[in-house]
Amino acid sequence: MQTNRLGQTDLHVSEIGLGCMNLGTDEQNAQAIIKEATQNGINYLDTADLYGFGENEKIVGKAIKGNRDNLIIATKGGNHFEPGQDNWYWDPSKAHLKEAVKNSLLRLGLDDVDLYQLHGGTIEDPIDEVVETFEELQQEGLIRHVGLSSIRPNVIKAFVNRMNISSVMMQYSMIDRRPEENMLDYLDDHQVSVMVRGALGKGMLTDQGIKQWKTKGQNGFLDYSAEELKHLIEQVELTANNHEVSPQALAMSYALEHPAVSSLILGASHPEQVRKNLEAYHNRPTESYIFNNLMPSLKTQIYEQHRA
Structure with missing residues (x-):
């Protein structure tokens, strides 16, 4: 699998990363998912303290034991919760972080x-x-590099202007092109990597697209109505079928095309999902082929029909 440099660091992350939020609480299944990923070229695992109120980090920790040196481990913080309680609140204070x-x-x-x-x-x-807190944690040797998980341009720019952040995780896909407006070029210019979540559009940009639309798209998506969203999914499937690729392969190529994007963080709840994601990644059309041949016609069919 191809790897890309993470920001200005010495780390190189796999183009497909494993988002660990959906691993579940079955440790055997979670370990099988992580094993499937790491044995097939995925070196980046992304978790957060909020996932399962700390339980997800424990499961990841057990699964990576003995294999730490071969992996890039990322986690997140800022949401304050207490053990045994199901509520939390935002707390970016130095004491909490x-x-x-x-x-x-x-x-x-x-x-x-x-x-x-x-x-x-x-x-x-x-x-x-x-x-200041992040810089102190780096000096203490507890964290190597710093990133954000945010879709707010003003917050992202505030951090980029104040410190050397390595990455920003944000939602980006063929059906959520907001980062193209003012973020991807900006972050590329500042050598900050984009870690993409949602590249498969909640499963709607896969071979199960219409099925997923029935459960997740009935209220529309962003400024798409439900019918506009359905039409978009159908056109993606048609374009993919006409060129003998899967919708998810098409979606992956789209999200990976911009040079700011270093990795697509894809979740999985069982090992088969990891295998399908990897199969789509390895069988995807090249980015140049996508944008020179497939995407112009797809944009004509869909995006120009989308209401302004």
């Missing part, structure tokens, strides 16, 4: 984490204090 990092490391069984990401954020947050 420092405690959160240490708790994440304990759960993961690690001395340090490769990438620590602020799990959200608003422009009203004490950004200078957050930056």
Whole structure:
């Protein structure tokens, strides 16, 4: 699998990463998912302290034991919760973030984490204090590099202007092209990697697209109505079939085309999903083929019909 440099770091992440949120609580199944991923070229695992209120990090920690040196481990923090409670609140304070990092490391069984990401954020947050906290954690050797998980351009730019962040995780796909408006080029210019979530459009950009639309698209998506969304999915499937590729292969090529994008973070709840994602990745059309041959006609059929 191809790897791409993470920001300006010395790390190179696989173009497909494993999003660990949907691993579940069955440790045997979770370990099988991670094993399937890591034995087939995926070196980037992404979790967060909020997933399962810490339980997800524990499961990931057990699964990577003995294989740490071959992997890039990322987690996130900023959501304050107490053990045994199901509620949480946003807390980007220095006191909380420092405690959160240490708790994440304990759960993961690690001395340090490769990438620590602020799990959200608003422009009203004490950004200078957050930056100071991250820099102190780096100096203490607890985190190697810093990232954000955010779709807010003003928050992203505030951090890029204040510190050397390595990555931004954001939603991006053929049906969510918001990052194309003002973020992808900006981040590429600043040598910040984009880690994409949602590249398969909640499963609607896969060979199960219409089935997923029936359960997830009845209220539309972003500014698409339900019918516009259905039409888009049908056109993606038609284009993919006409060129003998899967819809997910088409979707992956689209999301990977921009040079700012380093990795697509794809979740899985069982090993077969990992295998299908990898099969689509390896069978995807090249980006140049996609944009020179497939996408112009697809855009004509769909995007020009979408209401302004």
